[in-house]
Amino acid sequence: xxxxxxxxxxxxxxxxxxxxxxxxxxxxxxxxxxxxxxxxxxxxxxxxxxxxxxxxxxxxxxxxxxxxxxxxxxxxxxxxxxxxxxxxxxxxxxxxxxxxxxxxxxxxxxxxxxxxxxxxxxxxxxxxxxxxxxxxxxxxxxxxxxxxxxxxxxxxxxxxxxxxxxxxxxxxxxxxxxxxxxxxxxxxxxxxxxxxxxxxxxxxxxxxxxxxxxxxxxxxxxxxxxxxxxxxxxxxxxxxxxxxxxxxxxxxxxxxxxxxxxxxxxxxxxxxxxxxxxxxxxxxxxxxxxxxxxxxxxxxxxxxxxxxxxxxxxxxxxxxxxxxxxxxxxxxxxxxxxxxxxxxxxxxxxxxxxxxxxxxxxxxxxxxxxxxxxxxxxxxxxxxxxxxxxxxxxxxxxxxxxxxxxxxxxxxxxxxxxxxxxxxxxxxxxxxxxxxxxxxxxxxxxxxxxxxxxxxxxxxxxxxxxxxxxxxxxxxxxxxxxx
Numbered sequence: 001x002x003x004x005x006x007x008x009x010x011x012x013x014x015x016x017x018x019x020x021x022x023x024x025x026x027x028x029x030x031x032x033x034x035x036x037x038x039x040x041x042x043x044x045x046x047x048x049x050x051x052x053x054x055x056x057x058x059x060x061x062x063x064x065x066x067x068x069x070x071x072x073x074x075x076x077x078x079x080x081x082x083x084x085x086x087x088x089x090x091x092x093x094x095x096x097x098x099x100x101x102x103x104x105x106x107x108x109x110x111x112x113x114x115x116x117x118x119x120x121x122x123x124x125x126x127x128x129x130x131x132x133x134x135x136x137x138x139x140x141x142x143x144x145x146x147x148x149x150x151x152x153x154x155x156x157x158x159x160x161x162x163x164x165x166x167x168x169x170x171x172x173x174x175x176x177x178x179x180x181x182x183x184x185x186x187x188x189x190x191x192x193x194x195x196x197x198x199x200x201x202x203x204x205x206x207x208x209x210x211x212x213x214x215x216x217x218x219x220x221x222x223x224x225x226x227x228x229x230x231x232x233x234x235x236x237x238x239x240x241x242x243x244x245x246x247x248x249x250x251x252x253x254x255x256x257x258x259x260x261x262x263x264x265x266x267x268x269x270x271x272x273x274x275x276x277x278x279x280x281x282x283x284x285x286x287x288x289x290x291x292x293x294x295x296x297x298x299x300x301x302x303x304x305x306x307x308x309x310x311x312x313x314x315x316x317x318x319x320x321x322x323x324x325x326x327x328x329x330x331x332x333x334x335x336x337x338x339x340x341x342x343x344x345x346x347x348x349x350x351x352x353x354x355x356x357x358x359x360x361x362x363x364x365x366x367x368x369x370x371x372x373x374x375x376x377x378x379x380x381x382x383x384x385x386x387x388x389x390x391x392x393x394x395x396x397x398x399x400x401x402x403x404x405x406x407x408x409x410x411x412x413x414x415x416x417x418x419x420x421x422x423x424x425x426x427x428x429x430x431x432x433x434x435x436x437x438x439x440x441x442x443x444x445x446x447x448x449x450x451x452x453x454x455x456x457x458x459x460x461x462x463x464x465x466x467x468x469x470x471x472x473x474x475x476x477x478x479x480x481x482x483x
Contacts, residue, residue: 020227020455024156027451039330041432041446042337049344049356056359057350070343071336078335080300082328084174085437087303088131089324090317092139093250094310101136105143111152112228114144119160119224123217126164127172129303131437135327137161138441145237145244153234154242158442159452160224166429166453167216167460170421171209174299177395177417177424178203184483195403195413196480202414208471209418215467216460223459227452242443250323252316263315269308276305330436345384360384362401370409374468377402377416378423382461386427395420412475419468426464429457 046067053063091097104121108114118140126133141157144150170177181198203209229235237244255264262268280302311317345357360380368376381398398420406416428434430453432446439446 018226020223021229021233024227024452024455025229025233027454030451039334042334042341046337046341046344049341052356053344053348056348056354056356057352058348058355063344063348066343066347067340069347070340073339073343075336075339078331078339080297081335082331083300083304084129084131085134085328085331086131086321086324087300087307088129088133088135089327089437089441090307090320091132091303091310092135093320093323094307095312096310097136098139101140101143104140105147108144108150111150111231111234112225114147114150114152115156115160115228116221116225118144118157119163119221120217122161122164123168123220124164126167126169126174127213128174129299130165130169130172130174132303133164133169134161134438135324135441137164138438141442142237142244145242148236148238151231151234151236153229154237154240154244154442155235155444155448156224156228156452158438158444159449159456160228161442162429162435162438162449162453163220163224163456165434166425166456167220168213168425170425171204171213171216171418173204175204175421177399177420180395181417191399191403193482194400194407194480196482198414198417198481202412203417203421206414206418206475208415208474211471212418212422212464212467215463219459219463220456223456224452227455240444240448250311250316250319252313252319260315263318264313266312268314269312269317273305273309276301327437327440329440334436357384368405368409370411371469371472373406373409373411373416374419374472375465377405378419378465378468381420381423382426385424386431395424407480410477411472412477413480415472415475419472422464422468426457426460429453429460 050063050067053066054060058066092101104117108117118137121140122133122137125136138158138161141154141161144152144157145154169175178198178200181195181203182200184192184197252264255261280298283298307320308314308317311320346355349355360383381402384398402420403413403416405411406413430450432439432450435446435449439449
Protein backbone atom coordinates (compact mmCIF):
# COMPACT_ATOMS: atom_id res chain seq x y z
CA UNK A 1 0.00 0.00 0.00
CA UNK A 2 1.48 3.39 -0.96
CA UNK A 3 1.25 6.60 0.94
CA UNK A 4 -0.47 8.28 -1.98
CA UNK A 5 -3.25 5.74 -2.22
CA UNK A 6 -3.76 5.83 1.53
CA UNK A 7 -4.02 9.60 1.58
CA UNK A 8 -6.35 9.55 -1.41
CA UNK A 9 -8.67 7.07 0.26
CA UNK A 10 -9.20 9.51 3.10
CA UNK A 11 -9.32 12.57 0.87
CA UNK A 12 -12.94 13.21 1.67
CA UNK A 13 -12.06 13.88 5.27
CA UNK A 14 -9.27 16.33 4.53
CA UNK A 15 -11.83 19.07 3.94
CA UNK A 16 -12.53 18.98 7.65
CA UNK A 17 -8.88 19.60 8.50
CA UNK A 18 -7.24 23.00 8.94
CA UNK A 19 -5.60 24.90 6.11
CA UNK A 20 -2.08 23.94 7.24
CA UNK A 21 -3.01 20.25 7.19
CA UNK A 22 -4.46 20.53 3.69
CA UNK A 23 -1.42 22.48 2.53
CA UNK A 24 1.01 19.94 3.99
CA UNK A 25 -0.89 17.03 2.45
CA UNK A 26 -0.94 18.84 -0.91
CA UNK A 27 2.82 19.44 -0.81
CA UNK A 28 3.39 15.82 0.21
CA UNK A 29 1.24 14.49 -2.63
CA UNK A 30 3.24 16.60 -5.09
CA UNK A 31 6.56 15.46 -3.59
CA UNK A 32 5.54 11.79 -3.73
CA UNK A 33 4.96 12.18 -7.43
CA UNK A 34 7.79 14.49 -8.47
CA UNK A 35 10.51 14.67 -5.80
CA UNK A 36 13.56 12.56 -6.79
CA UNK A 37 15.55 10.15 -4.68
CA UNK A 38 18.31 11.81 -2.68
CA UNK A 39 21.09 10.47 -4.93
CA UNK A 40 19.27 11.62 -8.08
CA UNK A 41 18.89 14.99 -6.39
CA UNK A 42 22.64 15.41 -5.89
CA UNK A 43 23.38 14.09 -9.39
CA UNK A 44 21.05 16.72 -10.86
CA UNK A 45 22.74 19.36 -8.71
CA UNK A 46 26.16 18.36 -10.12
CA UNK A 47 24.88 18.74 -13.68
CA UNK A 48 23.21 22.10 -12.97
CA UNK A 49 26.34 23.54 -11.35
CA UNK A 50 28.55 22.19 -14.16
CA UNK A 51 26.32 23.87 -16.76
CA UNK A 52 26.42 27.11 -14.76
CA UNK A 53 30.24 26.95 -14.77
CA UNK A 54 30.27 26.43 -18.55
CA UNK A 55 27.90 29.36 -19.05
CA UNK A 56 30.22 31.43 -16.84
CA UNK A 57 32.99 30.76 -19.34
CA UNK A 58 34.92 27.89 -17.77
CA UNK A 59 36.23 25.30 -20.20
CA UNK A 60 34.85 21.74 -20.19
CA UNK A 61 38.30 20.54 -19.10
CA UNK A 62 38.35 22.96 -16.16
CA UNK A 63 34.90 21.79 -15.07
CA UNK A 64 35.86 18.13 -15.32
CA UNK A 65 39.12 18.67 -13.45
CA UNK A 66 37.29 20.52 -10.68
CA UNK A 67 34.75 17.70 -10.47
CA UNK A 68 37.46 15.07 -10.04
CA UNK A 69 39.64 17.13 -7.72
CA UNK A 70 36.71 17.98 -5.48
CA UNK A 71 35.31 14.47 -5.23
CA UNK A 72 37.48 13.53 -2.26
CA UNK A 73 37.99 17.04 -0.90
CA UNK A 74 35.54 16.55 1.98
CA UNK A 75 36.65 13.05 2.95
CA UNK A 76 37.70 14.11 6.47
CA UNK A 77 34.47 15.99 7.01
CA UNK A 78 32.57 13.03 5.53
CA UNK A 79 34.00 10.70 8.16
CA UNK A 80 33.30 13.25 10.88
CA UNK A 81 29.67 13.45 9.78
CA UNK A 82 29.43 9.67 9.61
CA UNK A 83 30.74 9.45 13.16
CA UNK A 84 28.28 12.11 14.30
CA UNK A 85 25.50 9.83 13.04
CA UNK A 86 27.13 6.75 14.57
CA UNK A 87 27.72 8.48 17.90
CA UNK A 88 24.18 9.78 18.01
CA UNK A 89 22.78 6.36 17.12
CA UNK A 90 24.91 4.56 19.69
CA UNK A 91 23.88 6.94 22.48
CA UNK A 92 20.23 6.93 21.45
CA UNK A 93 20.02 3.12 21.37
CA UNK A 94 21.59 2.61 24.80
CA UNK A 95 19.42 1.18 27.56
CA UNK A 96 19.16 4.50 29.50
CA UNK A 97 18.19 6.37 26.32
CA UNK A 98 15.66 3.68 25.46
CA UNK A 99 14.06 4.14 28.87
CA UNK A 100 13.92 7.89 28.26
CA UNK A 101 12.36 7.32 24.84
CA UNK A 102 9.83 4.94 26.36
CA UNK A 103 8.91 7.50 29.01
CA UNK A 104 8.52 10.25 26.40
CA UNK A 105 6.44 8.00 24.15
CA UNK A 106 3.92 7.51 26.97
CA UNK A 107 3.28 11.25 27.35
CA UNK A 108 1.13 12.22 24.32
CA UNK A 109 -2.61 11.64 24.37
CA UNK A 110 -3.22 12.36 20.68
CA UNK A 111 -1.41 11.79 17.39
CA UNK A 112 -0.97 15.52 16.75
CA UNK A 113 0.36 15.97 20.28
CA UNK A 114 2.86 13.20 19.57
CA UNK A 115 4.07 15.08 16.49
CA UNK A 116 4.55 18.22 18.58
CA UNK A 117 6.54 16.28 21.17
CA UNK A 118 8.84 14.85 18.50
CA UNK A 119 9.43 18.36 17.11
CA UNK A 120 10.35 19.75 20.53
CA UNK A 121 12.68 16.85 21.37
CA UNK A 122 14.39 17.03 17.98
CA UNK A 123 15.00 20.77 18.19
CA UNK A 124 16.25 20.73 21.78
CA UNK A 125 18.56 17.76 21.09
CA UNK A 126 19.97 19.51 18.00
CA UNK A 127 21.38 22.26 20.21
CA UNK A 128 23.63 19.63 21.74
CA UNK A 129 24.39 17.44 18.74
CA UNK A 130 22.65 17.24 15.39
CA UNK A 131 23.36 13.51 15.04
CA UNK A 132 21.72 12.83 18.38
CA UNK A 133 18.77 14.94 17.27
CA UNK A 134 18.20 12.85 14.15
CA UNK A 135 18.54 9.45 15.75
CA UNK A 136 16.81 10.22 19.03
CA UNK A 137 13.96 11.85 17.12
CA UNK A 138 13.69 8.89 14.76
CA UNK A 139 13.64 6.30 17.53
CA UNK A 140 11.01 8.35 19.38
CA UNK A 141 8.87 8.33 16.23
CA UNK A 142 9.14 4.53 16.08
CA UNK A 143 8.14 4.22 19.73
CA UNK A 144 5.16 6.54 19.23
CA UNK A 145 4.12 4.76 16.03
CA UNK A 146 3.91 1.53 18.01
CA UNK A 147 1.08 3.13 20.01
CA UNK A 148 -1.49 2.44 17.32
CA UNK A 149 -4.29 4.00 19.35
CA UNK A 150 -2.73 7.43 18.74
CA UNK A 151 -3.21 7.13 14.96
CA UNK A 152 -0.21 9.40 14.50
CA UNK A 153 0.65 10.44 10.96
CA UNK A 154 4.00 8.74 10.42
CA UNK A 155 5.12 11.20 7.72
CA UNK A 156 4.36 14.28 9.82
CA UNK A 157 6.16 12.75 12.81
CA UNK A 158 9.21 11.95 10.66
CA UNK A 159 9.25 15.55 9.39
CA UNK A 160 9.04 16.75 13.00
CA UNK A 161 12.05 14.58 13.89
CA UNK A 162 13.98 16.41 11.18
CA UNK A 163 13.25 19.92 12.43
CA UNK A 164 16.41 20.13 14.52
CA UNK A 165 18.43 19.95 11.29
CA UNK A 166 16.22 22.44 9.49
CA UNK A 167 15.78 25.00 12.25
CA UNK A 168 18.28 25.17 15.08
CA UNK A 169 21.26 22.81 14.81
CA UNK A 170 23.60 25.55 13.54
CA UNK A 171 22.58 27.74 16.47
CA UNK A 172 23.82 25.15 18.98
CA UNK A 173 27.06 23.63 20.17
CA UNK A 174 27.58 21.52 17.04
CA UNK A 175 27.62 24.58 14.77
CA UNK A 176 30.55 23.96 12.44
CA UNK A 177 30.98 27.63 11.55
CA UNK A 178 31.01 28.75 15.19
CA UNK A 179 33.40 25.94 16.08
CA UNK A 180 35.80 26.87 13.30
CA UNK A 181 35.76 30.56 14.20
CA UNK A 182 36.33 29.91 17.91
CA UNK A 183 39.53 27.96 17.37
CA UNK A 184 42.52 29.62 15.70
CA UNK A 185 44.06 26.23 14.90
CA UNK A 186 41.00 25.30 12.81
CA UNK A 187 41.04 28.42 10.64
CA UNK A 188 42.94 28.62 7.35
CA UNK A 189 45.83 31.07 7.53
CA UNK A 190 44.23 33.18 4.81
CA UNK A 191 41.02 33.56 6.80
CA UNK A 192 42.47 34.32 10.24
CA UNK A 193 43.53 37.94 9.42
CA UNK A 194 40.01 38.66 8.11
CA UNK A 195 37.93 37.24 10.93
CA UNK A 196 40.26 36.74 13.84
CA UNK A 197 39.12 34.38 16.58
CA UNK A 198 35.44 34.75 17.47
CA UNK A 199 34.50 33.01 20.74
CA UNK A 200 31.15 31.35 21.34
CA UNK A 201 30.23 34.31 23.56
CA UNK A 202 30.10 36.40 20.37
CA UNK A 203 28.19 33.84 18.27
CA UNK A 204 25.93 31.10 19.62
CA UNK A 205 25.83 32.50 23.17
CA UNK A 206 24.73 36.01 22.18
CA UNK A 207 21.33 36.80 23.66
CA UNK A 208 20.22 37.71 20.15
CA UNK A 209 21.08 34.17 19.03
CA UNK A 210 19.11 32.72 21.92
CA UNK A 211 16.09 34.82 20.91
CA UNK A 212 16.13 33.39 17.39
CA UNK A 213 16.52 29.86 18.75
CA UNK A 214 13.57 30.18 21.14
CA UNK A 215 11.36 31.74 18.47
CA UNK A 216 12.18 28.94 16.01
CA UNK A 217 11.50 26.31 18.66
CA UNK A 218 8.04 27.70 19.43
CA UNK A 219 7.08 28.38 15.81
CA UNK A 220 8.29 24.99 14.58
CA UNK A 221 6.35 23.06 17.21
CA UNK A 222 3.18 25.02 16.52
CA UNK A 223 3.43 24.44 12.77
CA UNK A 224 4.20 20.75 13.30
CA UNK A 225 1.08 20.31 15.44
CA UNK A 226 -1.23 22.40 13.26
CA UNK A 227 -0.09 20.73 10.02
CA UNK A 228 -0.27 17.14 11.29
CA UNK A 229 -3.32 15.26 9.94
CA UNK A 230 -5.83 14.17 12.54
CA UNK A 231 -6.87 10.56 13.26
CA UNK A 232 -9.32 10.43 10.33
CA UNK A 233 -6.73 11.32 7.69
CA UNK A 234 -3.45 10.27 9.29
CA UNK A 235 -1.22 7.88 7.36
CA UNK A 236 0.14 5.62 10.07
CA UNK A 237 3.25 3.48 9.99
CA UNK A 238 1.01 0.42 9.80
CA UNK A 239 -0.78 1.85 6.75
CA UNK A 240 2.60 2.37 5.08
CA UNK A 241 3.61 -1.23 5.78
CA UNK A 242 6.31 -0.20 8.25
CA UNK A 243 6.80 -2.25 11.39
CA UNK A 244 7.21 -0.01 14.43
CA UNK A 245 8.20 -1.36 17.83
CA UNK A 246 8.98 -0.03 21.29
CA UNK A 247 11.13 -3.00 22.14
CA UNK A 248 14.88 -2.74 22.52
CA UNK A 249 16.22 -3.63 19.08
CA UNK A 250 19.62 -4.69 20.43
CA UNK A 251 19.61 -8.29 21.57
CA UNK A 252 22.81 -9.77 22.98
CA UNK A 253 23.14 -13.54 23.09
CA UNK A 254 25.03 -15.00 26.07
CA UNK A 255 28.67 -16.03 25.52
CA UNK A 256 29.18 -19.49 24.04
CA UNK A 257 32.98 -19.75 24.15
CA UNK A 258 35.51 -18.87 26.88
CA UNK A 259 37.18 -16.44 24.49
CA UNK A 260 33.99 -14.36 24.33
CA UNK A 261 33.85 -13.44 28.00
CA UNK A 262 35.61 -10.07 27.55
CA UNK A 263 32.96 -9.08 25.00
CA UNK A 264 30.32 -9.50 27.71
CA UNK A 265 32.33 -8.02 30.56
CA UNK A 266 32.42 -4.30 31.43
CA UNK A 267 36.12 -4.45 32.35
CA UNK A 268 37.41 -3.10 29.05
CA UNK A 269 34.62 -0.54 28.92
CA UNK A 270 35.62 0.88 32.28
CA UNK A 271 39.31 1.03 31.35
CA UNK A 272 38.66 2.72 28.00
CA UNK A 273 36.28 5.24 29.55
CA UNK A 274 38.83 6.08 32.25
CA UNK A 275 41.40 6.81 29.54
CA UNK A 276 38.82 8.95 27.75
CA UNK A 277 37.99 10.88 30.93
CA UNK A 278 41.68 11.65 31.42
CA UNK A 279 41.94 13.07 27.92
CA UNK A 280 38.74 15.13 28.24
CA UNK A 281 39.80 16.55 31.60
CA UNK A 282 43.14 17.55 30.09
CA UNK A 283 41.46 19.21 27.11
CA UNK A 284 39.15 21.29 29.29
CA UNK A 285 41.81 22.17 31.86
CA UNK A 286 44.44 23.41 29.43
CA UNK A 287 42.20 25.86 27.57
CA UNK A 288 38.99 27.84 27.81
CA UNK A 289 35.97 25.54 27.85
CA UNK A 290 34.46 27.31 24.84
CA UNK A 291 37.53 26.44 22.82
CA UNK A 292 37.61 22.92 24.20
CA UNK A 293 34.10 22.19 22.94
CA UNK A 294 34.72 23.82 19.56
CA UNK A 295 36.25 20.75 17.94
CA UNK A 296 34.00 18.35 16.05
CA UNK A 297 36.51 15.57 16.72
CA UNK A 298 36.13 16.23 20.45
CA UNK A 299 32.37 16.00 20.12
CA UNK A 300 32.57 12.72 18.28
CA UNK A 301 35.08 11.31 20.74
CA UNK A 302 32.90 12.18 23.71
CA UNK A 303 29.74 10.78 22.14
CA UNK A 304 31.42 7.52 21.17
CA UNK A 305 32.85 7.11 24.68
CA UNK A 306 29.52 8.01 26.32
CA UNK A 307 27.84 5.48 24.03
CA UNK A 308 30.34 2.82 25.05
CA UNK A 309 29.74 3.58 28.72
CA UNK A 310 25.94 3.58 28.38
CA UNK A 311 25.96 0.24 26.56
CA UNK A 312 28.30 -1.03 29.30
CA UNK A 313 29.35 -4.24 27.59
CA UNK A 314 31.52 -4.17 24.43
CA UNK A 315 29.33 -6.70 22.64
CA UNK A 316 26.23 -4.57 22.96
CA UNK A 317 28.20 -1.47 21.93
CA UNK A 318 29.49 -3.20 18.80
CA UNK A 319 26.00 -4.34 17.84
CA UNK A 320 24.82 -0.74 18.15
CA UNK A 321 27.66 0.45 15.90
CA UNK A 322 26.79 -2.18 13.28
CA UNK A 323 23.16 -1.06 13.36
CA UNK A 324 24.26 2.57 13.00
CA UNK A 325 26.32 2.03 9.85
CA UNK A 326 23.38 1.73 7.39
CA UNK A 327 22.20 5.18 8.51
CA UNK A 328 25.52 6.59 7.24
CA UNK A 329 25.38 5.02 3.77
CA UNK A 330 23.84 8.07 2.14
CA UNK A 331 26.41 10.34 3.78
CA UNK A 332 29.31 8.18 2.62
CA UNK A 333 28.27 7.94 -1.03
CA UNK A 334 26.77 11.41 -1.54
CA UNK A 335 29.18 13.66 0.32
CA UNK A 336 31.91 13.17 -2.32
CA UNK A 337 29.48 14.49 -4.94
CA UNK A 338 28.79 17.54 -2.79
CA UNK A 339 32.53 18.03 -2.50
CA UNK A 340 32.66 17.98 -6.29
CA UNK A 341 29.89 20.58 -6.48
CA UNK A 342 31.81 22.83 -4.12
CA UNK A 343 34.94 22.44 -6.23
CA UNK A 344 33.14 23.28 -9.49
CA UNK A 345 31.62 26.36 -7.86
CA UNK A 346 34.93 27.61 -6.51
CA UNK A 347 37.65 26.22 -8.81
CA UNK A 348 36.27 26.11 -12.37
CA UNK A 349 37.43 29.57 -13.54
CA UNK A 350 36.75 31.44 -16.73
CA UNK A 351 39.41 33.30 -18.69
CA UNK A 352 39.21 36.19 -16.23
CA UNK A 353 39.84 33.87 -13.29
CA UNK A 354 36.27 34.23 -11.97
CA UNK A 355 34.23 31.28 -10.69
CA UNK A 356 30.48 30.79 -10.31
CA UNK A 357 30.91 31.22 -6.55
CA UNK A 358 32.67 34.54 -7.16
CA UNK A 359 29.85 35.72 -9.38
CA UNK A 360 27.19 34.80 -6.83
CA UNK A 361 29.09 36.25 -3.91
CA UNK A 362 30.04 39.53 -5.57
CA UNK A 363 26.49 39.99 -6.87
CA UNK A 364 24.98 39.66 -3.41
CA UNK A 365 27.67 41.60 -1.57
CA UNK A 366 27.54 44.48 -4.05
CA UNK A 367 23.83 44.90 -3.28
CA UNK A 368 24.45 45.09 0.46
CA UNK A 369 24.74 47.90 3.00
CA UNK A 370 25.43 47.68 6.73
CA UNK A 371 21.74 47.34 7.54
CA UNK A 372 20.87 45.15 4.56
CA UNK A 373 23.82 42.82 5.14
CA UNK A 374 21.85 40.27 7.24
CA UNK A 375 19.10 40.03 4.61
CA UNK A 376 21.39 39.85 1.58
CA UNK A 377 23.87 37.38 3.07
CA UNK A 378 21.06 35.37 4.66
CA UNK A 379 19.35 34.90 1.29
CA UNK A 380 22.66 34.16 -0.41
CA UNK A 381 23.69 31.60 2.19
CA UNK A 382 20.33 29.85 2.00
CA UNK A 383 20.49 29.62 -1.79
CA UNK A 384 24.07 28.33 -1.89
CA UNK A 385 23.29 25.95 0.99
CA UNK A 386 20.80 24.21 -1.24
CA UNK A 387 23.68 23.09 -3.45
CA UNK A 388 26.40 22.70 -0.79
CA UNK A 389 24.82 21.19 2.37
CA UNK A 390 27.98 21.39 4.44
CA UNK A 391 28.05 23.62 7.50
CA UNK A 392 31.81 23.80 8.03
CA UNK A 393 32.94 23.14 4.48
CA UNK A 394 30.55 25.69 3.02
CA UNK A 395 31.55 28.29 5.59
CA UNK A 396 35.19 27.99 4.53
CA UNK A 397 34.09 28.79 0.98
CA UNK A 398 31.96 31.77 1.92
CA UNK A 399 33.81 33.21 4.90
CA UNK A 400 36.58 35.10 3.03
CA UNK A 401 34.04 37.12 1.01
CA UNK A 402 31.29 37.37 3.60
CA UNK A 403 33.53 38.33 6.52
CA UNK A 404 35.54 40.81 4.45
CA UNK A 405 32.25 42.44 3.50
CA UNK A 406 31.26 42.46 7.18
CA UNK A 407 34.51 44.27 8.03
CA UNK A 408 34.05 46.76 5.20
CA UNK A 409 30.45 47.47 6.19
CA UNK A 410 31.22 47.50 9.96
CA UNK A 411 28.90 44.59 10.76
CA UNK A 412 29.37 42.70 14.05
CA UNK A 413 31.56 39.74 13.02
CA UNK A 414 29.96 37.27 15.41
CA UNK A 415 26.53 38.22 14.10
CA UNK A 416 27.77 37.69 10.55
CA UNK A 417 28.56 34.10 11.57
CA UNK A 418 25.08 33.76 13.09
CA UNK A 419 23.46 35.17 9.96
CA UNK A 420 25.15 32.34 8.12
CA UNK A 421 24.16 29.78 10.77
CA UNK A 422 20.48 30.70 10.89
CA UNK A 423 20.09 30.98 7.13
CA UNK A 424 22.25 27.95 6.30
CA UNK A 425 19.84 25.62 8.10
CA UNK A 426 16.84 26.71 6.02
CA UNK A 427 17.61 24.77 2.80
CA UNK A 428 18.06 21.63 4.89
CA UNK A 429 14.28 21.57 5.21
CA UNK A 430 13.94 20.58 1.55
CA UNK A 431 17.40 19.22 0.75
CA UNK A 432 17.26 15.42 1.22
CA UNK A 433 20.95 15.04 1.98
CA UNK A 434 20.79 15.62 5.73
CA UNK A 435 17.59 13.56 5.94
CA UNK A 436 19.45 10.40 5.02
CA UNK A 437 20.32 9.06 8.51
CA UNK A 438 16.77 9.70 9.74
CA UNK A 439 15.19 8.16 6.64
CA UNK A 440 17.34 5.09 7.18
CA UNK A 441 16.07 4.69 10.73
CA UNK A 442 12.42 5.18 9.73
CA UNK A 443 12.47 3.25 6.41
CA UNK A 444 11.11 6.25 4.52
CA UNK A 445 11.98 8.25 1.42
CA UNK A 446 12.61 11.99 1.25
CA UNK A 447 9.44 12.45 -0.76
CA UNK A 448 7.41 11.09 2.15
CA UNK A 449 8.31 13.98 4.45
CA UNK A 450 9.38 16.91 2.28
CA UNK A 451 5.82 18.20 1.92
CA UNK A 452 5.67 18.88 5.64
CA UNK A 453 9.20 20.30 5.82
CA UNK A 454 8.52 22.56 2.82
CA UNK A 455 5.62 24.08 4.74
CA UNK A 456 8.01 24.72 7.64
CA UNK A 457 10.41 26.41 5.21
CA UNK A 458 7.69 28.79 4.00
CA UNK A 459 6.98 29.80 7.59
CA UNK A 460 10.60 29.97 8.77
CA UNK A 461 12.06 32.01 5.92
CA UNK A 462 10.40 35.39 6.60
CA UNK A 463 10.73 35.00 10.39
CA UNK A 464 14.45 34.18 10.26
CA UNK A 465 15.28 36.96 7.80
CA UNK A 466 13.32 39.52 9.80
CA UNK A 467 15.00 38.58 13.08
CA UNK A 468 18.46 38.59 11.52
CA UNK A 469 17.81 42.08 10.19
CA UNK A 470 16.12 43.52 13.28
CA UNK A 471 18.50 42.11 15.89
CA UNK A 472 21.53 43.38 13.97
CA UNK A 473 20.60 46.88 15.13
CA UNK A 474 21.36 45.85 18.73
CA UNK A 475 25.01 44.97 18.00
CA UNK A 476 28.11 47.05 17.41
CA UNK A 477 31.09 46.27 15.20
CA UNK A 478 34.43 45.36 16.76
CA UNK A 479 37.62 44.79 14.72
CA UNK A 480 38.82 41.17 14.44
CA UNK A 481 40.84 39.81 17.35
CA UNK A 482 43.94 38.14 15.95
CA UNK A 483 46.00 36.03 18.41
